[in-house]
Amino acid sequence: MKEMLGILGAGKLGTVLGQLATAAGYRVLIAGSGSPTKIELTIETLVPDAVPATAIEVCQQADIVILAIPLGKYQTLSPSALAKKLVIDAMNYWWEVDGPRPDLTDPRYSSSELVQSFLKESHVVKAFNHMGYHDLFDETRSHGQAGRKAIAIAGNEREYVKKAAEVIDKLGFDPVHVGSLAEGIRMEPGSAVFGANVNENELKDLLAKFEETDRGQEVLHARGIN
Amino acid sequence: MIDPQKIVFGLDSFGDLPTDETGKLMNQAQAIRQVVTEAELADRLGVDVIALGEHHRPEYAISSPETVLAGIATRTKHITLASGVTVLSSDDPVRVYERFATLDALSNGRAQVVIGRGSFTESFPLYGYDLSDYDLLFEEKIELFSKLLDEKPVTWSGKTRAALKKVEIFPKTEKGSLDTHVAVGGSPDSVVRAARYGFPMILAIIGGSPRRFVPYVKLYQKASKKFKTHAYPVGIHSHGVIADSDGEAVELAWKHTRKSLVRIGNERGWVPMSREQFEREVKQGSIYAGSPETVAQRLAATIKLLGAGRFELAYGAGELSAQARLHMIELYANKVIPRVREIIAEE
Numbered sequence: 001m002k003e004m005l006g007i008l009g010a011g012k013l014g015t016v017l018g019q020l021a022t023a024a025g026y027r028v029l030i031a032g033s034g035s036p037t038k039i040e041l042t043i044e045t046l047v048p049d050a051v052p053a054t055a056i057e058v059c060q061q062a063d064i065v066i067l068a069i070p071l072g073k074y075q076t077l078s079p080s081a082l083a084k085k086l087v088i089d090a091m092n093y094w095w096e097v098d099g100p101r102p103d104l105t106d107p108r109y110s111s112s113e114l115v116q117s118f119l120k121e122s123h124v125v126k127a128f129n130h131m132g133y134h135d136l137f138d139e140t141r142s143h144g145q146a147g148r149k150a151i152a153i154a155g156n157e158r159e160y161v162k163k164a165a166e167v168i169d170k171l172g173f174d175p176v177h178v179g180s181l182a183e184g185i186r187m188e189p190g191s192a193v194f195g196a197n198v199n200e201n202e203l204k205d206l207l208a209k210f211e212e213t214d215r216g217q218e219v220l221h222a223r224g225i226n
Numbered sequence: 227m228i229d230p231q232k233i234v235f236g237l238d239s240f241g242d243l244p245t246d247e248t249g250k251l252m253n254q255a256q257a258i259r260q261v262v263t264e265a266e267l268a269d270r271l272g273v274d275v276i277a278l279g280e281h282h283r284p285e286y287a288i289s290s291p292e293t294v295l296a297g298i299a300t301r302t303k304h305i306t307l308a309s310g311v312t313v314l315s316s317d318d319p320v321r322v323y324e325r326f327a328t329l330d331a332l333s334n335g336r337a338q339v340v341i342g343r344g345s346f347t348e349s350f351p352l353y354g355y356d357l358s359d360y361d362l363l364f365e366e367k368i369e370l371f372s373k374l375l376d377e378k379p380v381t382w383s384g385k386t387r388a389a390l391k392k393v394e395i396f397p398k399t400e401k402g403s404l405d406t407h408v409a410v411g412g413s414p415d416s417v418v419r420a421a422r423y424g425f426p427m428i429l430a431i432i433g434g435s436p437r438r439f440v441p442y443v444k445l446y447q448k449a450s451k452k453f454k455t456h457a458y459p460v461g462i463h464s465h466g467v468i469a470d471s472d473g474e475a476v477e478l479a480w481k482h483t484r485k486s487l488v489r490i491g492n493e494r495g496w497v498p499m500s501r502e503q504f505e506r507e508v509k510q511g512s513i514y515a516g517s518p519e520t521v522a523q524r525l526a527a528t529i530k531l532l533g534a535g536r537f538e539l540a541y542g543a544g545e546l547s548a549q550a551r552l553h554m555i556e557l558y559a560n561k562v563i564p565r566v567r568e569i570i571a572e573e
Contacts, residue, residue, distance in 0.1 A: 012412050012414075096346065
């Protein structure tokens, strides 16, 4: 049986990830913010091999769930339905959608740490957040193909980071492990990799430069590291 | 495929501040007058549409497009006077209708409203709207706006504005309705919504390959069929720079178009576009920069790919000089547009 990938969010990012996942051979379930009938036409046209479902169905039936909803709505997720699952957090703070939310830009915590502390029983891994959705669509390449681009990944549990890395690889990118979820702040808006569409070595270089950015300094200071 | 002679070509501006002949950045009032001058030139040269977008930011001078369009109306003869876009979510549909109906009167029927949610949301805090009502505001206001279009007494109620009971809106237009389009930025929901109301759709394609939008066009057509509304050929809005040579145009685009995209991206925490990304946008993405022949070839390819009936060139991004902008309008009107029609007709 092929693995089932669930996507919460049927907007720009959710549909592009759905397109990559179905092309990679996953069975894909997608939920929007309302009932599945609301996104039926969209999914049938943009992601024809995926199945529209309710958010709860996605959480319950999928082996792996990708979060592609506005970050500001993360507390509308169901911790119980997502318990024990690998949850890939692709969300970012975007003020034009989320409004002013100091809680989501607190330099002491990465946004994925907030998501993990809300989804206590899930295995949260951060990935697919730093590359723009049109680059994700344009830049997928098979394993070993020249010019392949890289996706950063952060997580606390080795086993689940490995599983998420497999998803990244299957969808067409080289995974680059950043570190723990706390280190996931290196891939957030304001970092040198946010928006980066680069290969593995370049991505590693950019991640290492985090401390040199204004955001990096702010984070170090807030976390009492220097 | 649409008749190449019927493809509508437009010029889009947000009122970016240009530099003057001494290299000094114009102030906002000068920038607004410059747009009027540009629209007059475009009208004389036969460009079909001038579309002005609403923003509330220091680098763009236009916050009330229809006022600038009214100025243009009295000095032009043929060109369609469009917004691009009117941020309907943070405006009042009744007032939008009144203002554009007034513009329609001043221009002898050349007004066109392009409504959208806007990719910027500064108008929300400015006018006292809550971003958490983003969806509700647009959904209700587009509903009310669509009800105004037959110019009969309107009855409506909702959560975002006072209810109306058999109210008439004035002035009435001479053709009995306002020409209305919806601009979308790639949210599938917005595409379906445009189809549901039976509005022509304009896709804002500001990055990546236009090929990505093929399924969106299909979605618009399928949704129109489902809702039994008319599916119009789509419109496209993209950035570009046209100059005498490819080299000159690309360097101007690097210096100005990219700079303006980077400035906006920066506020969103986005890394600046690299030279490699920029070159890709120019070669196969959504920045149309080059000589008239290069731009015509790329435009023709995009128009054919999406079966588009309209293309709008955002021609003045960044701090391009006023002189370069005027020259670009001449090249667009005199060389690019006829050449695109010719290329499409050849096949």
